[in-house]
């Protein structure tokens with residue numbers, strides 16, 4: 132301390148300036164932060180929050196499997212969308228009629244309606260063609276419904292965007308399907324992208340990667 136006070140003031144100024152310049156020089160080599168913008172996101176658009184798996188447990192599995200976004204729904208009610216590190220969590224509701232099931236996604240400003248598993252619902256081509264008009268997209272594949280979740284027979288009946296969804300009821304359902312969506316990492320952008328058709332459904336081959344000890 133004594134030595135510092137004896138330094139000439141010009142030397143102190145030079146020291147301070149040097150430190151500032153060194154700091155600036157270092158900062159020039161720090162890469163700029165990644166700009167936000169749209170990209171292809173791995174999304175799960177139909178995961179139940181009121182079934183046999185806890186929401187946080189399911190979200191943890193989806194995060195582990197590299198998903199970017201998950202829509203959590205209740206049967207006939209909107210599910211809360213908890214925050215989860217690394218995931219966009221979207222509030223959703225599966226409206227279940229006698230035959231028709233429609234998943235509705237709700238963002239801050241945007242909403243969309245998805246016709247769920249038409250083959251499992253045994254919709255006639257005529258009913259499908261009528262009902263899909265009231266939706267923005269539909270599930271061509273539903274993992275939970277297995278073979279009856281393959282709705283590709285309806286593909287020629289509409290030009291609406293096609294999605295693939297797990298319809299998660301247990302840990303074993305997680306990771307069978309995904310829909311890639313070109314959007315920014317927020318619920319409104321994802322929902323808008325679904326409505327615009329910037330989507331690509333995918334079935335993930337092989338056994339479900341998650342293990343469910345309650346089933347083994």
Ligand SMILES: [Zn+2]
Nearest residue numbers: 225232247248
């Ligand atoms: Zn359903």
Ligand SMILES: [Zn+2]
Nearest residue numbers: 177179225298
């Ligand atoms: Zn469902």
